Amino acid sequence: MMKKPGIKSEYICILQGNILSIGRGTDKFKIEDVNDEIINFIEMLDGEHTYEDICNKFPLGKKWLQQLDEFDLLRDFDVPKTPIDPYLLKRWDRQINYFALFEREGFNARKAQEKLKNSTVAVVGIGAGGSSLISLLSAAGIGNIVGMDFDTVEEVNLPSQIFFKESDIGDLKVKAIKKHITSFNSSVNCEFYNKRVESTEDVYEIIKGADFVFDAIDEPLYYSALWVTRACLKANIPYVSIGSSDKASRVGPMVIPGKTPCYECLGLLPIDKFFYEHKYDAAIMGANVLMVASIAVHEMIKLLTGFATPSVLGKTLHINTEKMAFDYIEHAIKPDCICHSLITYEHA
Ligand SMILES: [Zn+2]
Incomplete structure (x- = not known):
């Protein structure tokens, strides 16, 4: 048992009437009908008192501590915190606190932030989704970001590509996003390529060596998804795609090559030539794009750090934006x- 058990300082304890809650949200820990003894017990869990002192004072102390520990609410304040680069702690203190909520055997909040700093994430396509993803990755403290796009910033992009400014209009998107990222987070290493994706090999050359890939390219429709899928399978890198158009926004599925269903397992590819050539007027709202980009980055951080299991692993999160309804569709690995056959893969 812990030498000095205390309630994790990242959790707020609130007493409302005779209900004491630890943490917030639908899965917060609640103690109903609290009495003075329980309040005194909780007050003693400030990290200053030893396990023996607590158990000696409260006859049920041992049992209560066990219950709190089962919900991962306790930390041993006798154990010194893991050393960390002071800059990481200063800048990402609140995010490290978020990770600390998930601390358990084998998962350390500070090491999680260091893992992000040492990770390389590639984003294919710097449109509405890609520019949002890159900005969020930079905010989260990803140390190395790779991106690829061939387009220039236009006025029509500004409502959905909110990290571009009016002064960026006419500039290459790779140039504009690099300017934004480096002014926002000078510690991030950026590698952005001004290139149109035309094959699996184009994608592979950019993403190889990355720890994670985001597919945020939508043209040519479906073929770009095929190229990103095959490049990620070949390079054996986990990836996910996001989409937001008309009333449908989507995250996933997230793929771990060889372990979870890939996009070809879903039977989406390839498609009929008619659809490939079919043009449509994209209906996009910036808020919806940012929503799916935020969810995707959060899920990726789960995978990279291990703070929790990604909810979109092998599943697609479909969001009906009219009803703001969230539905998960689970996928299966297709036998053939x-x-x-990652190793014997041949180029398309
Ligand atoms: Zn597959």
């Missing part, structure tokens, strides 16, 4: 899919 290309993702079973």
Whole structure:
């Protein structure tokens, strides 16, 4: 048992009437019908008192501590905190606190932030989704970001690509996003390529060596998804795609090559030539794009750090934006899919 058990300082304890709650949200820990003894017990869990002192004072102390520990609410204040680069702690203190909520055997909040700093994440396509993703990755403290796009910033992009400014209009998106990222977070290493994606090999050359890939490219429709999928399978890198158009926004599925269903397992590819050539007027709202980009980055951080299991692993999160309804669709690995033969993969 812990030498000096205390309630994790990241959790707020609130007493409302005779209900004491620890943490917030739908899964917060609640103690109903609290009495003075329980309040005194909780007050003693400030990290200053030893396990023995607590158990000696409260006859049920041992049992109560066990219950709190089962909900991961306790930390041993006798154990010194893991050393960390002071800059990481100063800048990402609040995010490290968020990770600390998930601390358990084998998961350390400060090491999680260091893991992000040492990670490389590639974003294919710097449109509405890609520019939002890159900005969020930079905010989260990803140390190395790789991106690829060939387009220039236009006025029509500004409502959905909110990290571009009016002064960026006419500039290459790779140039504009690099300017934004480096002014926002000078510690991030950026590698952005002004290139149009035309094959699996184009994607592979950019993403190889990355720890995670985001597919945020939507043209040519479906073929770009095919290229990103095959490049990620070949390079054996986990990836996810996001989309937001008309009333449908989507995150996932997140793919771990060889372990979870890939995009070809879903039977989406390839498609009929008619659809490939079919043009449509994109209906996009910036808020919806930012919503799916935020969810995707959060889920990726789960995978990279291990603070929790990504909810979109092998599943697609579909969001009906009219009803703001969230639905998960689970996928299965297709027995004869290309993702079973990663090593012998041949280029499309
Ligand atoms: Zn597959």
